[in-house]
Amino acid sequence: MDDLKSRYLGMIANAADEAALEDVRVAALGKKGEISLKMRELGGMSPEERMTAGPALNALKDEINSALAAKKMALGDAALDERLRTEWLDVTLPARGRRQGTLHPISQVTEEVTAIFAEMGFAVAEGPRVESDWYNFDALNIPGHHPARAEMDTFYMRRAQGDNRPPAVLRTHTSPVQIRTMEKQGAPIRVICPGSVYRADYDQTHTPMFHQVEGLEEFVKSYFEVDHVDLRFRASHFPFTEPSAEVDIRCSWEGGTLKVGEGDDWLEILGSGMVHPKVLANAGVDPDEWQGFAFGLGIDRIAMLKYGIPDLRAFFDSDLRWLRHYGFSALDVPTLHAGLSR
Ligand code: PHE
Numbered sequence: 034m035d036d037l038k039s040r041y042l043g044m045i046a047n048a049a050d051e052a053a054l055e056d057v058r059v060a061a062l063g064k065k066g067e068i069s070l071k072m073r074e075l076g077g078m079s080p081e082e083r084m085t086a087g088p089a090l091n092a093l094k095d096e097i098n099s100a101l102a103a104k105k106m107a108l109g110d111a112a113l114d115e116r117l118r119t120e121w122l123d124v125t126l127p128a129r130g131r132r133q134g135t136l137h138p139i140s141q142v143t144e145e146v147t148a149i150f151a152e153m154g155f156a157v158a159e160g161p162r163v164e165s166d167w168y169n170f171d172a173l174n175i176p177g178h179h180p181a182r183a184e185m186d187t188f189y190m191r192r193a194q195g196d197n198r199p200p201a202v203l204r205t206h207t208s209p210v211q212i213r214t215m216e217k218q219g220a221p222i223r224v225i226c227p228g229s230v231y232r233a234d235y236d237q238t239h240t241p242m243f244h245q246v247e248g249l250e251e252f253v254k255s256y257f258e259v260d261h262v263d264l265r266f267r268a269s270h271f272p273f274t275e276p277s278a279e280v281d282i283r284c285s286w287e288g289g290t291l292k293v294g295e296g297d298d299w300l301e302i303l304g305s306g307m308v309h310p311k312v313l314a315n316a317g318v319d320p321d322e323w324q325g326f327a328f329g330l331g332i333d334r335i336a337m338l339k340y341g342i343p344d345l346r347a348f349f350d351s352d353l354r355w356l357r358h359y360g361f362s363a364l365d366v367p368t369l370h371a372g373l374s375r
Pocket of ligand 1: 205206207208247271274277303304305306327328329330
C-alpha cells in the first residue's frame with residue numbers, strides 16, 4: 034500500500050502535462066487500473082482482511098484523486114500563464130479596412146440639381162409614382178384619344194374585374210407634379226419635382242425606369258447655365274406647353290464612349306415650354322393672370338453626360354463592380370460652397 038502510494042504520488046508530481054496526468058489516472062484508477070484491480074480483490078478476502086484493506090484502499094484512492102485534481106489545476110494555471118506570456122496583441126496595428134457603400138450616381142446628381150435650384154429659390158415638390166390618368170394625361174392637355182398617350186409607352190396598372198374606371202398608370206413623366214402643386218399652392222410657384230418615371234423602352238440611352246426633374250416657375254430668364262458645352266434649342270411640341278422647346282447637348286459616341294461637348298451627335302436632355310393655358314386652368318390657376326414656364330430634365334441623361342457613363346442600362350443592374358466604380362462617397366455631398374458650380 035505504501036509502495037503504491039509513493040509510486041503514484043511521484044508519477045502525479047512528475048506529470049509534465051494534462052495528457053501525461055490522464056495516463057497516470059488511468060493506470061491507477063481506470064477500469065483496469067492497479068488500484069481498481071486491488072479493490073476488486075477485496076471480494077475474495079476474509080472479512081478480517083477486508084476490514085483493514087478496504088478502508089486503507091479507499092483512503093489511498095481518495096488521496097490519489099485529490100492529488101490528481103490539484104495537479105490538474107496547477108497544470109492548467111501553468112498553461113494559462115504560458116499562453117499569457119507568449120500570446121500578445123499589437124493594438125497599435127491599423128484596423129482592417131471595411132468596405133463602405135456608395136451613393137448611386139442618380140442620387141448624387143439629384144442632390145446636385147436640387148442644390149443648384151435651391152440656390153435659385155426653387156422648393157422641392159413630390160408626387161406619387163402610381164398616378165391617375167387625369168394627372169398624368171388629361172390635366173396636361175393630353176385627352177384620351179391623343180397620340181401622345183401611345184408615344185409615351187405607358188405602363189398601365191390592372192383594375193379589378195368589373196371596375197370600369199380608367200386604369201392608373203406608372204407616371205410617364207414628372208409633369209403631373211406640376212398640376213398637383215398648382216392645385217395645392219396656386220400661383221406664383223417656383224418648384225422642382227425630382228423623381229423616377231416609367232416608360233416601356235430599353236436601349237443604351239433608355240431604361241424602363243428613369244428620372245426627371247420637373248421645373249415650374251412663373252417666369253425664368255435663364256434656367257440652364259453650362260460653360261463650354263453646346264446646347265441646341267429645338268422647337269418641339271408637348272400638349273401641355275405652347276410654345277415648346279427641347280434642349281440637346283452636343284456629344285460624341287466615338288468608340289462607344291460618350292463624350293460631352295464634342296462631335297456631331299446630340300443627346301436630348303430636357304423638354305420645356307410655356308405652360309399651356311388649358312393646363313393652368315385645369316389646375317385652378319387663372320391663365321389670364323398667370324403664365325408658367327416648365328421644363329423636364331432627364332436626371333439619368335445628365336448623370337451619363339457629366340460622369341462619362343456610356344450605358345444607361347447599367348444604372349439599374351445593381352452590379353457591385355459598377356456601383357463601386359461610379360458610386361460616390363457618402364461623405365462627398367455636393368454643396369455650392371464646396372465647389373459645385375452653377
Ligand atoms: N414631361 C415632358 C416629358 O417627359 C417634359 C416636359 C416637361 C416638357 C415640362 C415641357 C415642360 O417628355
